[in-house]
Amino acid sequence: MLLVLDPINLTEISMNNGYACFLDQLDQAIAAYPTLRKVGVDDRVVLAGCLPVIDRDGRLWEEYEVEIHASEQFPHRFPYLYETGGKIPRIGDWHVNEDTFTCCTTIPAEEILRCKKGITVTEYIDEQVMPYLFNQTHRRVEGYYVNGEYAHGVKGLLEYYSHVLGTDGSPGVTVRQLLYIAENTCPPRTSYCFCGSGLKYRHCHKKAFQMLQEVGVEILRMNALMIGRRYGVL
Ligand SMILES: [Zn+2]
Ligand SMILES: [Zn+2]
Incomplete structure (x- = not known):
């Protein structure tokens, strides 16, 4: 029998693939970042908890409450990052997408190039989340982002x-x-x-x-x- 998939089903399948791959990696990510844990949000498991930002002298500078959610195209696109503690203004000028409240850690072209061969949740936190959070504290305290930035949008x-x-x-x-x-x-x-x-x-x-x-x-x-x-x- 020929199985004809309508567009809604196709979306559902690709979402489930991204989600399954994301789920598989959560234990490894928690081993690397023990302050994170698995939490249920809307029938889905997400990674949630506190991430510490360390200053240049190795001291605790600030902590951010975050959630990391699976994305449809993971691992060929980044997961979604949310800052849930209200420390980062939810506006484009602070690299938060105003329609979805997801954090904008880089521009889409760089994300696509980085994810060509896939990215793990741990790599995503190492390479995107931690520098993003460091930069947000640096901007709030020092007034500017540390390595320059591309404007939002x-x-x-x-x-x-x-x-x-x-x-x-x-x-x-x-x-x-x-x-x-x-x-x-x-x-x-x-x-x-x-x-x-x-x-x-x-x-x-x-x-x-x-x-x-x-x-x-x-x-x-x-x-x-x-x-x-x-x-x-x-
Ligand atoms: Zn030329
Ligand atoms: Zn941005």
Whole structure:
């Protein structure tokens, strides 16, 4: 018998896969972060508890109450992080998504590249959650984020892609190059670069082209449109 799945069932299946993979890893994450524990929220198990931020001299600086929830596409996207103690303002300027209240630890393109081969819950806490929390305390106490940051939202997308492409913050040039990369296959090595620099492609945008195609053409196109609309260059 042919089993026809409607879109709702497909969503359910992919959610369950992400959730099952997440569940499998919780004991390992708790071994690494013993202040976290498994808690039931809305029929689902989440990781919850207190995470300590240590200052540069090794002293306890601050503690954050957090919850970490499975995401649909885990381990190929990050889980969701929530700061539940009310210490971080729930606004984009503090890198909290205002529609979902999830914490924004990096921009989507970097998340996708990091998760190409999958990420574990423990790696996610090590690499994303702890630096994010450290940075929030650093900003509150010292007034700024420690390693610089991309702005939240569309402005941050422009900053990121402009940095990768070397387009000097120009929305028009950045959008044109993103759309070129989204819509074309890899140019021949010996051809002149699509950016118009007059250099050979292999000496110019070859690395950026290959890296951004790894992000995925759908995301590139969507991000290019978001930047283009915001800055009125489409
Ligand atoms: Zn953000
Ligand atoms: Zn170029």
